[in-house]
Amino acid sequence: MRMQTPRVPPVQPEDWSDEQRAIFGEVKMGGRILNIFKTLANHPQLGKRWLVFANHIMGKSKISLREREILILRIGWLCKSGYEWGQHVVIGRECDLSDAEMERIKLGADAEGWTEQEALLLKATDELHADAFISNATWAGLSKSYNTQQLMDVVFTVGQYNLVSMALNTLGVQLDEGMELDPELVRRA
Numbered sequence: 001m002r003m004q005t006p007r008v009p010p011v012q013p014e015d016w017s018d019e020q021r022a023i024f025g026e027v028k029m030g031g032r033i034l035n036i037f038k039t040l041a042n043h044p045q046l047g048k049r050w051l052v053f054a055n056h057i058m059g060k061s062k063i064s065l066r067e068r069e070i071l072i073l074r075i076g077w078l079c080k081s082g083y084e085w086g087q088h089v090v091i092g093r094e095c096d097l098s099d100a101e102m103e104r105i106k107l108g109a110d111a112e113g114w115t116e117q118e119a120l121l122l123k124a125t126d127e128l129h130a131d132a133f134i135s136n137a138t139w140a141g142l143s144k145s146y147n148t149q150q151l152m153d154v155v156f157t158v159g160q161y162n163l164v165s166m167a168l169n170t171l172g173v174q175l176d177e178g179m180e181l182d183p184e185l186v187r188r189a
Helices: 018-024 035-040 044-060 065-078 082-094 099-107 116-131 136-143 148-171
Strands: none
Touching: 018 035, 018 044, 035 044, 035 082, 035 148, 044 148, 065 082, 065 099, 065 116, 065 148, 082 099, 082 148, 116 136, 116 148, 136 148
């Protein structure tokens, strides 16, 4: 984690306005409201609009849950987002990613054990992070397995979680109960 305390303190649900409750009251994971949503409660209108896009990525994307989590974990790792990584390790396990695979995500596309398709997803994430562009070779490789909507979902998933990682890091959103901080992501501001 880059910060030991939040720059933008989370607003506790018992202190929410009617507007905040209407927007974030039903957004729960494991029966509880996560710190990211408590932090977004500081700017309800932003949160409301962001949730529409986030809901597409998390629930309506045309790529598989496993592929989505590979992309999210890789961009979270590249952005050194302790919260993002910790949250999506939990979700990754629910989407058939093993702990060993999540460790390999840290190493990227060249790590042994990936299918060709998975390696291309990791490579695309690295390219988007480094250059905001997927190379022609990587795009051509992905195009063998993915249709246009899926390719767009790859780009927007990486972009969404790059944005989220920047927000989490900068706002100082702290880990939720049950999340573990990867020791390699301990970095103080």
